[in-house]
Amino acid sequence: MSGRAWKFGDNISTDLITPGRYFHLRSNLPELAKHVMEDARPDFAGMISPGDFIVAGENFGLGSSREHAPTCIKLAGISAVLAKSFARIFYRNCINIGLPAIICDTDKIQDGDLLEMDMWKGLVIDTTKGITLKFPPLPPVMQRILMDGGLVAHVQKYGGLKI
Helix, strand or coil: CEEEEEECCCCCEHHHHCCHHHHHHCCCHHHHHCCCCCCCCCCHHHHCCCCCEEEECCCECECCCCCHHHHHHHHCCCCEEEECCECHHHHHHHHHHCCCEEECCCCCCCCCCEEEEECCCCEEEECCCCEEEECCCCCHHHHHHHHCCCHHHHHHHHCCCCC
């Protein structure tokens, strides 16, 4: 995976990811994705390119447990979210819908840095700065779920949860 880093701070809530005023679009997720992160950074959805990364601090995705937030991030073209920590339910929702959620130290990554990530080896390479950051690779079952495109696709492929 490779793309540009879009840096955010700590405690980015699901309401910042998918603003509540667009709740009426919850049955039209591609349209809702056009407003992803709008309250945290206006015009964000229009500035990203497919493959870019959201990079954040602590407790990314706190708030409601609906799957709309990670789904809209994925539909907008973000390849992965890198954060120091995630709200528990948001983290699981990311994996379940096929969006990599990577726990790593994001302090050295700046807005606009170009990143390459090898999720299987646990490496983020900041090609702008020439530094490599390590993170613990995801467990094999999560890797398989992500490779299959999410939990529903994984269960359909194997007729159940295969580890």
